Amino acid sequence: MASIRQNVQPDALPDFRNLGVIARILVGAHALALGAVIFAEAGPAQAIERLARAATLLEPLLIASLVVLAAASPWLARLAYWLGCAAVLGAVLALAALAHALVAQLLGAPALEGLARTLVLAGAASALLLGYFRLRVRAYSPALAEARLQALQARIRPHFLFNSLNAVLSLIRRDPQRAERALEDLADLFRQLIADGRGFVRLADEIALLERYAALEQLRLGERMRVVWELDGAPSDALLPPMVLQPLLENAVYHGVEPATGASEVVVRIERRGDRILARIENAYVGGEPAQRAGNRMALENIRERLKLFFDAEATLESRIEGGRYRVEIGMPYKTGEIRAA
Amino acid sequence: MNELKVFIADDEAPARQRLKELLSDVAGELPARVVGEAGNGLEAIERLPGSGARVLLLDIQMPGMGGIEVARHLALLPDPPAVVFVTAHDRHAVEAFELNALDFLLKPVRAARLAAALRKAADAGAPSRERLARASPGAREYFSVAERSRIVLVPVREVVYFKAELKYVTLRTRAGEHLMEEPLVALEREFAEQFVRVHRNCLVARAAIRGFERAGGGDEEPHWNVVLDGIAERLPVSRRLWPVVKELVGEPGP
Numbered sequence: 001m002a003s004i005r006q007n008v009q010p011d012a013l014p015d016f017r018n019l020g021v022i023a024r025i026l027v028g029a030h031a032l033a034l035g036a037v038i039f040a041e042a043g044p045a046q047a048i049e050r051l052a053r054a055a056t057l058l059e060p061l062l063i064a065s066l067v068v069l070a071a072a073s074p075w076l077a078r079l080a081y082w083l084g085c086a087a088v089l090g091a092v093l094a095l096a097a098l099a100h101a102l103v104a105q106l107l108g109a110p111a112l113e114g115l116a117r118t119l120v121l122a123g124a125a126s127a128l129l130l131g132y133f134r135l136r137v138r139a140y141s142p143a144l145a146e147a148r149l150q151a152l153q154a155r156i157r158p159h160f161l162f163n164s165l166n167a168v169l170s171l172i173r174r175d176p177q178r179a180e181r182a183l184e185d186l187a188d189l190f191r192q193l194i195a196d197g198r199g200f201v202r203l204a205d206e207i208a209l210l211e212r213y214a215a216l217e218q219l220r221l222g223e224r225m226r227v228v229w230e231l232d233g234a235p236s237d238a239l240l241p242p243m244v245l246q247p248l249l250e251n252a253v254y255h256g257v258e259p260a261t262g263a264s265e266v267v268v269r270i271e272r273r274g275d276r277i278l279a280r281i282e283n284a285y286v287g288g289e290p291a292q293r294a295g296n297r298m299a300l301e302n303i304r305e306r307l308k309l310f311f312d313a314e315a316t317l318e319s320r321i322e323g324g325r326y327r328v329e330i331g332m333p334y335k336t337g338e339i340r341a342a
Numbered sequence: 343m344n345e346l347k348v349f350i351a352d353d354e355a356p357a358r359q360r361l362k363e364l365l366s367d368v369a370g371e372l373p374a375r376v377v378g379e380a381g382n383g384l385e386a387i388e389r390l391p392g393s394g395a396r397v398l399l400l401d402i403q404m405p406g407m408g409g410i411e412v413a414r415h416l417a418l419l420p421d422p423p424a425v426v427f428v429t430a431h432d433r434h435a436v437e438a439f440e441l442n443a444l445d446f447l448l449k450p451v452r453a454a455r456l457a458a459a460l461r462k463a464a465d466a467g468a469p470s471r472e473r474l475a476r477a478s479p480g481a482r483e484y485f486s487v488a489e490r491s492r493i494v495l496v497p498v499r500e501v502v503y504f505k506a507e508l509k510y511v512t513l514r515t516r517a518g519e520h521l522m523e524e525p526l527v528a529l530e531r532e533f534a535e536q537f538v539r540v541h542r543n544c545l546v547a548r549a550a551i552r553g554f555e556r557a558g559g560g561d562e563e564p565h566w567n568v569v570l571d572g573i574a575e576r577l578p579v580s581r582r583l584w585p586v587v588k589e590l591v592g593e594p595g596p
Contacts, residue, residue, distance in 0.1 A: 159430050162430040162448070162450060163354065163357070163449065166356065166357055166449045166451075169360055170357065170359045173363065174359075221354065222354075222355050258353075258403075258405060261384075261405045
């Protein structure tokens with residue numbers, strides 16, 4: 001069990017440039033303000049009036065905070081977690097003091113209550129929201145641990161491992177060099193599978209992994225499998241969560257190529273469209289047994305959760321059957337940068 | 343010493359190659375000759391009967407038709423081969439499928455185990471149909487009929503009805519009919535989702551039922567008849583089964 005516990009997601013500040021995060025902050029701050037006035041005022045009429053007054057301070061402060069945090073996001077991400085939290089709190093408090101002074105200047109002091117009160121409220125709201133984001137990451141990290149475990153089990157699934165080893169054995173006498181390459185591919189694949197799944201990986205590395213996996217499958221399936229790679233538009237520096245693409249390709253082989261009696265084509269298309277990365281994997285739809293389809297759904301659900309953990313609301317995963325083809329498409333933001341060691 | 347004639351069925355070419363290599367490795371202690379190969383289940387059923395094979399090395403996971411179903415159909419041959427199953431499944435799956443009752447090898451296969459399994463299977467002969475049926479993961483996709491020394495396959499969805507007559511069961515499709523030796527009760531159990539019993543001696547494909555019409559009068563006792571899709575023949579519904587069969591009118595079969 002130790003290996004599972006090690007897998008808990010490290011605490012990290014949210015990505016303040018992510019639309020999902022921004023939306024959560026806006027909704028959260030307003031919900032807190034609403035809760036506070038309802039709690040403080042006797043009737044609905046007073047509460048609404050008080051909320052309107054509070055908005056003159058809350059809205060400028062929120063917008064200013066979001067702009068500053070979004071601008072400072074890469075710098076904040078490099079700080080240790082608690083230092084980052086202190087920086088966020090400091091920034092919000094400073095902005096609160098500034099906003100308080102400005103609003104007092106423009107509207108006159110009577111419109112506002114004391115500076116101390118503003119600072120306490122802003123600080124408390126920020127702390128609550130930071131706590132919420134921390135809990136959210138923790139709530140998702142079991143999915144990650146499970147994903148790794150599941151991926152391991154799925155890949156150490158006898159079906160793939162033993163059939164691949166069997167294919168390598170058949171090569172050793174006829175074509176020793178190809179057998180060597182195949183074992184190297186298998187080693188690389190397994191190294192990746194038992195690696196830490198917490199940080200981002202580079203798209204170029206993930207594509208290399210896809211190619212190694214496809215080479216192994218090609219070995220045993222031969223002419224029955226044809227993989228069409230459409231990767232010209234794939235930016236190699238894009239960052240993405242690990243083990244998102246490989247399970248999709250494996251599903252395509254398992255459900256689209258192996259059960260087919262004739263030759264079958266799998267298309268892997270990855271491209272950048274504006275500030276988005278689109279990855280599509282497509283195979284022949286052969287049908288299959290309910291248990292297999294359930295397995296496929298579970299794999300997709302797992303990938304969806306991991307995308308959510310890394311990209312919040314900015315990632316999408318869709319699957320559909322169209323014209324006898326089964327397609328899975330992932331959309332995620334085009335993100336570059338250093339790979340942070342977890 | 344006589345050569346053992348072996349047939350290899352596996353959908354992966356390298357796996358067939360590997361088995362041939364192993365057979366030549368053990369030729370000293372067990373002279374064997376590969377008399378045929380197949381890359382999927384349907385090919386195996388087509389090619390094996392003329393090959394003279396005594397033992398079939400049969401992969402369990404193959405596209406089109408899995409190994410267990412292949413063995414069930416081949417068991418109808420007058421001189422069926424002994425079967426050694428080959429699988430990449432782990433032991434748990436083997437137990438779940440009740441394969442333990444059959445001879446099987448795990449991939450990757452070792453030469454010594456291959457030789458032992460072949461020798462044992464050749465002595466024991468073909469597996470019984472009951473053991474194969476028990477090891478089946480689900481219902482078959484084809485019915486089979488032995489005609490002279492080959493196997494004719496009829497896809498399950500093409501069958502309109504089965505009718506028991508004395509020793510045989512008649513299998514009726516739109517194109518014609520075949521005689522089978524399987525008991526109606528076993529067919530009813532295996533294909534409960536696709537077929538419904540309308541009479542003591544008759545199973546009808548749910549998908550082929552178009553409706554019912556009244557019949558009888560005069561000398562005959564009044565009863566209902568099943569109207570079938572694509573066949574003019576009407577089949578009587580027994581009075582005892584009518585309440586069950588009636589329910590199907592509103593809901594067309596799957």
